[in-house]
Amino acid sequence: MSKRPSKSSSEPLSAARRDPLDGIPLLNILSAHDRQRVLKELTESRYRKGDFIFREGDPTEYFHIVKEGTVKCVKSTPDGKECTLKVLMPGDLFCCDAAAFDGTAHPGTAQPMGEVSILRMRKKTYFDMLRRSPEAALEVIKYLGNRLHEAQEKAKVLALDRADQRLAALLVDLAARNGQADPHGIRLGIRLTRQDMANMVGTTTETVIRIMGRFKRQQLVSGTANRLLIRNLAGLKALASAS
Amino acid sequence: MSKRPSKSSSEPLSAARRDPLDGIPLLNILSAHDRQRVLKELTESRYRKGDFIFREGDPTEYFHIVKEGTVKCVKSTPDGKECTLKVLMPGDLFCCDAAAFDGTAHPGTAQPMGEVSILRMRKKTYFDMLRRSPEAALEVIKYLGNRLHEAQEKAKVLALDRADQRLAALLVDLAARNGQADPHGIRLGIRLTRQDMANMVGTTTETVIRIMGRFKRQQLVSGTANRLLIRNLAGLKALASAS
DNA sequence: CCAACAACCTGATGTCCGTCATGTTATTTC
DNA sequence: GAAATAACATGACGGACATCAGGTTGTTGG
Numbered sequence: 435m436s437k438r439p440s441k442s443s444s445e446p447l448s449a450a451r452r453d454p455l456d457g458i459p460l461l462n463i464l465s466a467h468d469r470q471r472v473l474k475e476l477t478e479s480r481y482r483k484g485d486f487i488f489r490e491g492d493p494t495e496y497f498h499i500v501k502e503g504t505v506k507c508v509k510s511t512p513d514g515k516e517c518t519l520k521v522l523m524p525g526d527l528f529c530c531d532a533a534a535f536d537g538t539a540h541p542g543t544a545q546p547m548g549e550v551s552i553l554r555m556r557k558k559t560y561f562d563m564l565r566r567s568p569e570a571a572l573e574v575i576k577y578l579g580n581r582l583h584e585a586q587e588k589a590k591v592l593a594l595d596r597a598d599q600r601l602a603a604l605l606v607d608l609a610a611r612n613g614q615a616d617p618h619g620i621r622l623g624i625r626l627t628r629q630d631m632a633n634m635v636g637t638t639t640e641t642v643i644r645i646m647g648r649f650k651r652q653q654l655v656s657g658t659a660n661r662l663l664i665r666n667l668a669g670l671k672a673l674a675s676a677s
Numbered sequence: 678m679s680k681r682p683s684k685s686s687s688e689p690l691s692a693a694r695r696d697p698l699d700g701i702p703l704l705n706i707l708s709a710h711d712r713q714r715v716l717k718e719l720t721e722s723r724y725r726k727g728d729f730i731f732r733e734g735d736p737t738e739y740f741h742i743v744k745e746g747t748v749k750c751v752k753s754t755p756d757g758k759e760c761t762l763k764v765l766m767p768g769d770l771f772c773c774d775a776a777a778f779d780g781t782a783h784p785g786t787a788q789p790m791g792e793v794s795i796l797r798m799r800k801k802t803y804f805d806m807l808r809r810s811p812e813a814a815l816e817v818i819k820y821l822g823n824r825l826h827e828a829q830e831k832a833k834v835l836a837l838d839r840a841d842q843r844l845a846a847l848l849v850d851l852a853a854r855n856g857q858a859d860p861h862g863i864r865l866g867i868r869l870t871r872q873d874m875a876n877m878v879g880t881t882t883e884t885v886i887r888i889m890g891r892f893k894r895q896q897l898v899s900g901t902a903n904r905l906l907i908r909n910l911a912g913l914k915a916l917a918s919a920s
Numbered sequence: 921c922c923a924a925c926a927a928c929c930t931g932a933t934g935t936c937c938g939t940c941a942t943g944t945t946a947t948t949t950c
Numbered sequence: 951g952a953a954a955t956a957a958c959a960t961g962a963c964g965g966a967c968a969t970c971a972g973g974t975t976g977t978t979g980g
Contacts, residue, residue: 509829509833511837515837517832517833517836517837519829519832519833520829535818535819535821535822535823536819536820536822536823537822537823537826541826541829541830542829561815564811564814564815564818565811565812565815566811568807568808568809568811568814569808571807571811571814571815571818572804572807572808572814574818575807575814575817575818575821576779577779578818578821578822578825579779579780579821580779580780581825582821582824582825582828583780583784585825585828585829585832586752586762586763586784586785586828587784588828588832589760589762589828589831589832589835590752590760590762592832592835592836592879593760593835593878593879594754594758594760594879596936596937597936597937627956627957627958628957628958628959629956629957635836636835636836636837637937637938638937638938638939639957639958640937640938640939640940640959640960641936641937641938643957643958643959643960644937644959644960646958647958647959647960658946658957658958659946659947659956659957659958660946660947839966839967840966840967870926870927870928871927871928871929872927880967880968881967881968881969882927882928883929883930883967883968883969883970884966884967884968886927886928886929886930887929887930887967889928890928890929890930901927901928901976902926902927902928903977
């Protein structure tokens with residue numbers, strides 16, 4: 435069972451409030467009628483650092499969409515090692531990581547990285563919606579296709595590249611997905627510790643620290659968790675794809 | 678452009694012949710009417726070792742389904758290293774590896790492992806079918822969800838496990854998907870060289886040879902490429918999931 | 921059957937990176 | 951603003967695995 439956060443709120447949404455479906459590509463295709471229907475079923479919850487949205491092994495009753503903040507999908511081994519499968523941004527859907535359309539239990543754990551807001555609806559409701567709206571179903575198919583592609587790319591990188599290349603690739607990816615312009619380069623919008631990065635690229639914290647130190651000396655990046663700055667995106671790209 | 682095999686045949690299928698859609702879960706949900714329609718559009722091609730069904734970068738015009746034999750989906754680096762993303766068996770659909778529903782170019786290369794037979798149809802035809810049949814679309818969604826789950830599991834294994842554990846996990850997986858009972862254990866139905874295995878678990882041929890040597894000494898497996906035999910499935914499972 | 925080739929095997933050597941240990945700087949928290 | 955904690959940093963050491971180089975067995979084809 436997922437531990438519910440001490441201070442999380444949970445409330446049904448009324449259609450009267452500002453439409454919370456805006457900016458969620460997977461729901462935008464819906465007809466006005468279907469939107470109403472979906473809205474009635476949607477629930478919003480807030481979580482903070484340390485909470486669990488759900489844990490590996492929990493039954494997959496709900497369907498989740500990130501509204502605000504970032505969420506990480508994590509798998510862990512009995513001996514405490516962790517692997518972050520994917521960082522989800524606003525608009526992403528997950529259940530966990532959308533992998534459990536067919537399954538009964540969550541294959542991974544979902545944890546907020548800071549303050550987040552999550553939209554949730556019953557799986558059955560969502561499936562009914564897809565049955566009624568083939569266009570929405572096609573949208574989901576495309577979304578899943580892309581996610582599958584991503585996951586395979588990640589597997590390839592893990593299989594073939596060195597730790598510094600994997601790390602460079604991560605930074606490039608995050609800059610594209612989450613970066614905001616800054617006088618000296620690209621600021622990353624998420625707080626990301628060396629530990630977080632290590633879990634994302636399949637190494638240890640120490641290794642990430644050493645590599646980031648090197649990157650810093652080479653003027654590729656600067657800053658730490660709260661204020662990560664990409665100073666030379668091209669350089670990182672070159673490193674990432676250096677056969 | 679994909680090189681077409683020297684001796685491959687390619688012919689439209691008539692509905693009169695034995696129904697080639699049997700045993701393909703993703704098409705079985707279709708109504709009789711839709712089956713007819715799909716059948717008219719299906720083309721069957723044969724390939725053999727050394728051919729390419731398509732290559733990384735080719736445009737994704739078609740949708741593929743494995744009818745007979747096994748196909749591997751491969752990504753490679755400029756300097757000749759390869760990574761096998763997935764082995765596809767009869768009934769599996771790929772395009773490549775189903776990741777390109779949304780894309781324009783194949784993210785990987787598809788190669789037959791021995792003699793194979795492939796069913797092919799235009800992407801547009803398939804999409805039209807999904808639009809008309811929400812149940813079929815849901816089936817595809819579930820299929821993709823499972824594939825995504827698989828890919829993430831693979832990433833986790835690559836990130837956290839040692840080479841011998843990854844190899845053990847591969848053998849366990851293949852035994853389940855492709856094994857046939859044998860007086861002394863489980864025979865693997867596909868021909869699999871040490872090189873193939875290395876590409877699948879992200880190591881080198883030499884390392885696989887050494888580890889397989891150890892497995893052989895420990896009575897876990899026996900045989901080589903043509904005649905791989907799992908002698909102690911439980912033992913391999915234990916190794917694979919030994920934190 | 922013999923040649924040619926692919927697959928398999930073995931050893932030596934180096935390197936990337938994990939592990940452990942310990943210290944320093946940031947960030948919270950009260 | 952001091953204490954507590956989390957994050958960052960550095961060094962020493964070893965192990966897992968890649969790489970290179972060579973040798974043996976097995977399979978295929980003329």
